[in-house]
Amino acid sequence: MQNMAETTDTGLPRAVAIAWGMHEVPQRGPSRGLSHERIVEAAIKIADVEGLAAVTMQAVARSLGFTTMSLYRYVSSKDELLRLMQDAALAGPEKLKLPGTWQEALRAWAATVRAAYRAHPWVLELPRGQIAVLMPNSVRAAELGLAALQSLDLRDDEKIGVILVVSQHVASSVELEQNLREEGEVAIGAEGIDMLGEVITAQRFPHLKPLMEAGYYVASEDRGGSQGRAEPDSVDAEYDFGLDLIISGLEVLEQRSARTT
Amino acid sequence: MQNMAETTDTGLPRAVAIAWGMHEVPQRGPSRGLSHERIVEAAIKIADVEGLAAVTMQAVARSLGFTTMSLYRYVSSKDELLRLMQDAALAGPEKLKLPGTWQEALRAWAATVRAAYRAHPWVLELPRGQIAVLMPNSVRAAELGLAALQSLDLRDDEKIGVILVVSQHVASSVELEQNLREEGEVAIGAEGIDMLGEVITAQRFPHLKPLMEAGYYVASEDRGGSQGRAEPDSVDAEYDFGLDLIISGLEVLEQRSARTT
DNA sequence: CATACTCTGTTTATGCCATACACAGACGAG
DNA sequence: CTCGTCTGTGTATGGCATAAACAGAGTATG
Structure with a gap:
């Protein structure tokens, strides 16, 4: 139910048709004061600044100086607007200088x-x-x-x-x-970590317990020690680690298939 | 704002304290007619059957024969209930016979x-x-x-x-x-695919176009042909493919570190 | 050029949602 | 016994997406 996806007469979801620029705009009536582009742009701005939850039809319309319902002349549902936002936000470089290997x-x-x-x-x-x-x-x-x-x-x-x-x-x-x-922002303080230490015991969690005490598992506030703050770097590390694993795996796969060929 | 996460006096988020069973239940007043367990169980049942969007405080309360507001005597917000559901739903085998390698x-x-x-x-x-x-x-x-x-x-x-x-x-x-x-359920019909073929041209998408025509990129309804329906199998294949890559990568990493050691 | 039809943006209304607040009664501690 | 605490409930508020009806703008057709 929450996923109507509104297909056009062509059988394509409306959002797809709109995003690809196929979409007959009406000729008959008064000229339009808005456009898909402007609406999506306004909605993206709100999402960037205040988060996706702040993107309401009212907020988008207000930021454009129109009434809420006017948006529905361009977009058949909020779901459709979200899909258009998703695509528009993912615009990347059309061409990319791709390195050799x-x-x-x-x-x-x-x-x-x-x-x-x-x-x-x-x-x-x-x-x-x-x-x-x-x-x-x-x-x-x-x-x-x-x-x-x-x-x-x-x-x-x-x-x-x-x-x-x-x-x-x-x-x-x-x-x-x-x-x-x-x-x-709601980081767990040292007191909370101590509390957890009572239920996460070495008997029940022999493998995990030492890592937790070393601070690898949770990013405690500071834990009296000094390093803490595993937030920004560790995510980067995780990103590289995973990508490296995948690429290594691909190299193996390539060699294997080369041998087979 | 949408993420209050309600910490207890211990500094732990309330949901964490509840899930771990640390949580002083009141002694003074009348006996309680509900429990966290029953509420979470009821909510999970609804989510399983009707989807997460159908989990409203009203629906959960009704399914238990209580009023909406009664739930707030056990759970400080819907967010907290969702966190408890998330954890409860992920119950797995406590012990697992782990194979050799x-x-x-x-x-x-x-x-x-x-x-x-x-x-x-x-x-x-x-x-x-x-x-x-x-x-x-x-x-x-x-x-x-x-x-x-x-x-x-x-x-x-x-x-x-x-x-x-x-x-x-x-x-x-x-x-x-x-x-x-x-x-x-909203699968794109052959007509829609043809429509897309007009914008996804071989000039603009030289690498992708052939794969689309071969049906690798989108799961068309049937495309006149026979195989189609890439849905269930291809996801399984993707799961195995990714896991294999990671494991291969790990093997390489292990050998490398063994060499270094 | 007049008329009819289409499309615009708006107003108003509906139903669902989370949740704040205040109350009556249940119950244990003193 | 009585006080204070806790229960479940009823009521109320503000926010949300969106349906429906409408007045006026503008274009196509006679």
Whole structure:
């Protein structure tokens, strides 16, 4: 129910048609005071500054100097607006100088995807499904990713898999970063950590307990010690770590298939 | 603002304290007609059947035969209830027979995490941040994951990284599966695909275009052909593909560090 | 050029939601 | 017994998406 997705008569979801620029604008009536572009732009600005939850039809309309209901002349539902925002926020470089080896190229591609997510982290709160993947900027990103993998000797469906796995890793990493930042303000104090230490005992959690005490598992406020604050660096580290693992795995896969061929 | 997270006097978020069973229940007044457990259970049942959006305070209360406001005697906000649901839904096997090699063990661990997410896919709609990670079942899962990696020769912080990357991959995979299922009902017909073919041209998308025509990129309804329906299998394939890449990468990393040591 | 039809932006109204607040009664501590 | 605390409830508020009806703008057709 919450997922109507409003298909046009062409069978395409309206959001897809709009984003690709196919969409008959009416000729008959009075001239329009707004446009999809302006609405989406205003909505994105709100999301960037105040978060996705602050994007209400009222807020968007007010920021444009129109009434709430006027938006519905351009967008058939809030869901549709969100889809358009998602795509518009993911605009990336049309062309990208891709380094020589596929490893470097894949890394560069991942970096652009990461940058896009980081610029508009609220994008990650929206579902990334079939429809999202058909939007212009997703398609452009996929094209670019495939270009990066050109020299990698894999089957086509495997390349799609690589694109998917890498972009999911990037998304997860930024999502984590974001969740930590948002909850960081409510950081658990030393007192709370002590409290947890009573239930997270060495008997019940033999492997985890030492890591927790070393501060690897939770980012405590400071824990009397000095380093603490694992927030910004550790997420970067996790991003690199995961990407390195994937690339290493791909190198193995490539060698294997080369041997087979 | 949307993220109050209600800390107790101990400095721990209330949800964490409740989930771990530390929480002074009042002695003075009348006996209580409800409990956290019953409320969370009822809410989970609703989420399983009707989706997370159907979990309203009203719906939960009604299903228990109480009024909406009565829930607030047990749970300080809906957010807190959602956190408790998230944790309760991720209950897994306390002990797990872990196969010999770390590869097999890691795979088995990932499978249990995947099963948990699949049993309650709405869990993925909730933020997975610092607080979520401190809840009992997350801690148990981490312990189990570390146990699986016991024989893997890596530093402790690297092992945490592995746990993180793998669980993120699993989550992403199930999330994708879910998004596809939900949008699958609105599948794009052949007519829509043709429409897209006009904007997704071979000139602008030289790498992607052939894959789209081969049906690798989008799951069209049937496309006149026969195979189509890439939905269930392809997600499984993506899951295995990503996990294999990570494990391969880990093997390389292990050899490298063994050489260094 | 007049008329009809379409499309605009607005006003108003509905139903759902989380949750603040105040109350009557239940119950244990003193 | 009585006081203070806690329970479950009723009522009220403000925010939300969006349906419906309307007055006027503008274009196409006679």
